[in-house]
Amino acid sequence: MADPRELYQQVILEHNKKPRNFGKINGCTHQAEGHNPLCGDQLQLTLIVQEGIIEDIQFEGRGCAIDVSSASLMTTAVKGKTVKDTLNLIQGFRALVRGEWNPATHGDLGKLVVFQGVKDLPVRVKCAVLPWATLQSALDGSPIASTE
Amino acid sequence: MTYSVSRIRKDFPLLDRPFHEKPLYYLDSAVSGQMPTSVIERMRQYEMYEHTNVHRGVSTLSQEATDHFEMARTTVAQFLNASSAKEIIWTRGTTEAINLVAQTWGRQNIKQGDAICLTEMEHHANIVPWQMLAQSVGAHLNIIPVDDQGELRLDELSKVLSPQTKILALTHVSNVLGTINPIKKIITAAKQRIPSLTVLVDGAQAVAHLPVDVRDLGADFYTFSGHKLSGPTGIGILYGRKALLDAMPPWHGGGNMILSVTWDKTTYIEAPGKFEAGTPPIAAAIGLGEAIRYLSKLDLQDVHTHEQHLLRRASEGLKKIPGLRILGESADKVSVISFVVDGVHPHDLGTLLDHEGIVIRAGHHCAQPLMDRFQVPAATRASLAYYNNESDVDALIQATQKSVEMFHG
Numbered sequence: 387m388a389d390p391r392e393l394y395q396q397v398i399l400e401h402n403k404k405p406r407n408f409g410k411i412n413g414c415t416h417q418a419e420g421h422n423p424l425c426g427d428q429l430q431l432t433l434i435v436q437e438g439i440i441e442d443i444q445f446e447g448r449g450c451a452i453d454v455s456s457a458s459l460m461t462t463a464v465k466g467k468t469v470k471d472t473l474n475l476i477q478g479f480r481a482l483v484r485g486e487w488n489p490a491t492h493g494d495l496g497k498l499v500v501f502q503g504v505k506d507l508p509v510r511v512k513c514a515v516l517p518w519a520t521l522q523s524a525l526d527g528s529p530i531a532s533t534e
Numbered sequence: 535m536t537y538s539v540s541r542i543r544k545d546f547p548l549l550d551r552p553f554h555e556k557p558l559y560y561l562d563s564a565v566s567g568q569m570p571t572s573v574i575e576r577m578r579q580y581e582m583y584e585h586t587n588v589h590r591g592v593s594t595l596s597q598e599a600t601d602h603f604e605m606a607r608t609t610v611a612q613f614l615n616a617s618s619a620k621e622i623i624w625t626r627g628t629t630e631a632i633n634l635v636a637q638t639w640g641r642q643n644i645k646q647g648d649a650i651c652l653t654e655m656e657h658h659a660n661i662v663p664w665q666m667l668a669q670s671v672g673a674h675l676n677i678i679p680v681d682d683q684g685e686l687r688l689d690e691l692s693k694v695l696s697p698q699t700k701i702l703a704l705t706h707v708s709n710v711l712g713t714i715n716p717i718k719k720i721i722t723a724a725k726q727r728i729p730s731l732t733v734l735v736d737g738a739q740a741v742a743h744l745p746v747d748v749r750d751l752g753a754d755f756y757t758f759s760g761h762k763l764s765g766p767t768g769i770g771i772l773y774g775r776k777a778l779l780d781a782m783p784p785w786h787g788g789g790n791m792i793l794s795v796t797w798d799k800t801t802y803i804e805a806p807g808k809f810e811a812g813t814p815p816i817a818a819a820i821g822l823g824e825a826i827r828y829l830s831k832l833d834l835q836d837v838h839t840h841e842q843h844l845l846r847r848a849s850e851g852l853k854k855i856p857g858l859r860i861l862g863e864s865a866d867k868v869s870v871i872s873f874v875v876d877g878v879h880p881h882d883l884g885t886l887l888d889h890e891g892i893v894i895r896a897g898h899h900c901a902q903p904l905m906d907r908f909q910v911p912a913a914t915r916a917s918l919a920y921y922n923n924e925s926d927v928d929a930l931i932q933a934t935q936k937s938v939e940m941f942h943g
Binding site: 390394 | 877878879880881882886888889896898912940
């Protein structure tokens with residue numbers, strides 16, 4: 387089994403300590419709530435999407451370092467992106483944490499590759515995926531996402 | 535003979551297995567107690583040489599199985615000091631036992647406008663069945679609060695109980711805080727105020743640590759699960775005072791619980807059979823009886839001294855870690871330590887400890903209202919049993935220290 391310490395790299399610890407885009411957008415165009423009932427993690431996403439582009443995105447909530455840093459890095463990755471590219475990125479991220487990521491099909495994930503180690507911790511995949519599943523719900527127009 | 539933990543550990547093969555290529559430190563007995571080989575062997579013997587069904591007529595094999603099964607019931611009755619084995623009902627566990635009471639005694643006795651009294655430190659198993667009943671009949675829940683030390687606010691008891699209160703359902707020992715509630719004192723005070731009050735005690739976390747005498751406590755119902763007591767999963771106990779059980783309607787209907795069945799009417803046998811429809815988990819019941827026999831060979835006072843020593847060692851060691859806070863510091867607690875660390879989520883800590891071979895629980899411990907009370911989403915919990923030793927405790931302290939340092943960097 388891989389040492390989980392390799393997953394808890396500086397970038398994850400740092401985003402956990404100082405999450406980016408933490409807060410709530412008043413007058414958002416899209417929003418969703420994500421729940422991980424098994425561990426009690428939860429987060430709320432608010433977005434402003436205009437003409438197919440994510441102009442702004444913020445998150446609030448509580449969770450473990452993997453969940454919080456995943457949400458933080460996700461918001462920095464998708465801000466300014468088109469909805470279409472974002473949906474592709476969601477697929478790419480899901481593939482990454484399941485150990486199925488292939489740069490040829492899923493494209494470059496940039497900094498998000500720090501989450502690659504999650505594939506060796508099956509019980510923690512849900513934590514990393516929660517923000518992404520919630521983003522998918524927000525873009526699909528369904529208000530609640532659950533990883534169970 | 536003096537208490538020899540190294541000798542006891544030989545009865546538990548799991549404690550000796552490698553885990554992620556390291557030793558395994560099992561600090562999760564509040565989740566499930568390990569079974570000694572004698573229990574596993576007893577169940578194996580039943581399945582290999584004695585397996586059939588119970589209460590099935592004339593075959594000698596069935597009679598033997600019935601005798602072993604009923605002998606186990608008697609062992610449980612003696613363990614709890616019940617008046618009779620007829621007061622002992624097999625269930626799948628504590629959860630099913632509480633649901634049984636809520637759905638039979640509860641539906642019969644709790645009406646619209648009545649109150650059900652619980653405490654803030656209950657496990658979901660002693661909350662949700664009552665909440666479901668309350669919603670269905672229009673009753674309400676009253677809650678005895680917990681103080682910062684993790685003890686029940688008994689000064690609130692007279693405010694929380696009202697003439698409408700029909701039942702007080704409370705835990706003997708908190709699965710999160712470790713607090714041992716003064717059950718006898720509480721029952722005496724509560725019944726003094728409301729003589730008709732019925733009291734159910736959730737003993738899931740108590741039976742592995744404390745002697746239990748249901749008659750001395752004055753409990754009307756007492757429940758526990760076999761697997762918290764070094765027995766198998768899938769078996770649990772509902773103790774009920776005979777007069778209460780006799781007055782209660784059955785819950786599940788089916789074979790094994792009837793006197794006669796016609797298209798017009800079914801009549802039921804007496805308790806405990808009335809509450810045991812269908813084929814029971816026979817090997818598990820016999821295994822639980824064996825677990826009680828195993829534990830009865832240990833001196834409970836020695837076990838207590840040993841566990842309290844480990845509890846102190848763990849608490850003192852953990853408290854030295856910066857930012858670490860223990861939830862539940864009652865002077866009267868079992869060897870269960872829940873804690874939170876500033877800036878370190880219990881699930882991250884759980885993953886790191888797991889890699890060091892340390893088995894603990896991280897999460898809300900099926901006690902979300904209690905987590906809310908302490909304003910934490912989750913906690914890390916180490917729970918120590920009679921087979922744990924100082925190495926287990928020291929490994930926990932060191933690995934926690936190392937993990938926290940990584941986060942605080």
